Amino acid sequence: MPWPISTPSPPLILTLEIHKIQSLGVCLLPKLMGLLCFTEQPTDHYYRYFTLAIEQYYYNLTSFCLGSKPRHTIFLEYMKELFYIYPKKRKWFFLFHSEMSHRDNNFLSQMDEDLYEHLKGLHSEKQLDQAILIFLADHGARFSTVRATAQGKQEERLPYFGIRFVSHFMAAPGRSHTFAIILELCFVFHIFFNAVFVFRFPEWFHQKYPNIVENVKTNSQRLVTPFDVHETLHEILHFTGTEKANISKRGVSLFKLIPDERNCDWAHIDPHWCACMEWTKIGLDDPILKRVTKKIISTFNNFTKPFRKECAILEIINVTSAVMLKVKDAVLRFRDTSDGGRGRFGKMDDKTEHSKILYQVVLTTKPGDGVFEVTVTHQLKENKLEVNKKDISRTNKYGNASHCVVNKEPFLRPYCYCKDVMKT
Template sequence: MIGIDSVSRLNFIRQMQQTRRFLHNELKAFEMSAYNKVADNTFVNIVPMMVGKFVSEIGWNETMPKKPFDDYAFLWKNFSKAGYRTLYAEDAPGVAIFVYSKGGFHTPPSDYYNRPLAVAMEKHKAVWSTGHHCIADRLETTMVLDYITDFSRVFRDKPHFGFSFITRLTHDNTELVSSADFAYLKFFKRFKEEGHLNNTVLILYSDHGYRFGKMRASYIGKVEERLPFMYLIFPPSFHQKYPSLVSNLRTNAQRLTTPFDVYETLKDILYFDGEDRKADINKRGISLLREIPTERTCEHAGILPHWCLCLEQKKLEPTSQLANQIAQAVVSQINRQMSSVSHMCSKLKVSTILDIVEMQPNDKVLRFQNSFHDVINRMEVYGEKSVAPIVYQVTLSTFPGHGQFEATIIYDSVLDIYKPGGDISRVNAYGDQSKCVNNSKLKKFCFCIE
């Protein structure tokens, strides 16, 4: 598994053209075009991918910044127990997935772990060049890819599992993605030429799209943030031996998928038996080796309204009384969350409502009752529209501090109240505005009084 931080599918298409062409033409990769993130940042999307649960379901929260992650049920442990040699590799050790504002690992999570080297290199400033992206004349990304290649060479004919995530080059700048296009192309060419892909499944993925900046404020920016890229590469022999599973993968490339599905896919690969099983739509995670039902919704897949792109949007007037009610509900929620640090952080007020939309579920989803026949004379029966909650997505700025936030609000018509529909996202950088607090969840809200 090779992850690249903060790269949407569309940005991958724009900036990784050589690599993408090779993935499609030479490696017959499956590109998941409707791969939807399920949470905000890297950490909360990787946990569903590697544990099969939301972070809130594994017993971790922001009150445990020093608790190590050694005892959590990451899937690489299953591979290790099954006799696989394991690798865990990241760059940028200061912002590593399980380290940034967290306890990290107190014992190596895998047989091969590059963190000691990454930390040592970070301390020696003289070896870095080109904006801290190169070590002498080598791109840092290339060093991680070379480590993965060496691992695959050593265990060419033995079971092995590698998890890697490359952050620094792409985390803060959408335009630097293309700088690594040749590095990834070279990696994949060499990997193929050396025969590693003859008996290896390779997953190339991102956690989410770019989360900050002017582009993020646009509609397409919001779309890109929610749709990271995801490619799956299977050996040529797999295509020949298991045509029905290949057909499922090809179909699923156009279906709604999530990190939970990647987790189930990895389990199917670990315990692979070649059977083509029917997917259960009521399960949050569905293996990509099983055909995902067309009627799958964000609710089925565990995607909160805040992240779901299956909703039709209707723009509302930002100066309306309704917009003001919704904005006030968002800022009240922010201030409630900051109650424990109210002596250090300013109470926020609504400054400007930048954008507000009413999000409407697909009409067919609301009216669907039943379907008959799978192929010939297939038909769907629709009835009265079921009652759906009224969902709003609002982008607003606050003062003091000029923070910009995006939130989903659900109107409860029974109680006549507006309720949060998920996490509230900060969509502009906050820099040192919140240096007075250490809680990673509250940093995005706080504007320090002094």
């Protein structure tokens, strides 16, 4: 999606900060996935050049350090310095950090005290008096042991999003207007869908913008997506009001009231990523499961078939769990309310039948012990099983096992176990 700050008026001083493992960076990883990245330096200040220059020395240093300093403090200080350099300019700070949490969320605790002191300092110096400060994540742990739990499934699909208004964010002529975003990204470049967020407003903001405060408070209990965040960023630059949101659009501003009837379908969230669904467990000895898993493994092997000289044929070791999703029978039977839509009791005599059933399966493959979570669609009318590549999640690391196709076909990294690795 386009950057909301592409054509701001009046002009902003922009900065994009990236402090992470560059081999998994915001530009390299999209490139490996066949997506586009920046063709030119996208901002006035671009931290990536610095990290590229120093990363070659990381392996000779204490973990997460550059000399005697924690690397994340250098990252934070860089942002703080820009407040001093442009005290009267409108600014957009975009800070992207994942180094400490990419492999293990527990490392994040090492950053707590420094981040607290950094924000406390900005606050005491009144650097945030004309700012909107946002914390967000793209998703939770995808590769840790937590991911194998029910809570882990929610973690991947429900990233954190928090925003704090600390002063007048509607820019006045001649006044500083800062929009600061700090992202602590547990992992990088993964589409996230259902956002969990909290807002904190000072007392003056409640008095000046009560409608925004009330809408945001209500929306914290509604279904929201990253596309809504994108629209909210536009809204900050070009405020259009606080009326009820039009949820027929893919993204709506969080300053507008999101109706409670919004669901994953209306928000364009695929079933694989929807955290609002009710799933029913199916037995591992259920005949349909054998057919579903056969479809899954054949799909994986069809992906790698053009590279059969390099990639081993995968087999299923075991199935960990299997659940089924279908539209509730009550929903299908519902035809109308008994009083033309004005009452609580409905006519449950509709004859609509199920058109499809979704199966979500967690399984392990060999060689390589790859763990996958796959959503399979069963089209009942045609009695046909379908697997879409966007409905597949590899939930454990594959490291160097797919090195033989990384440059040829990056998409195959989760599925290809290189034959030469088997020999070593």
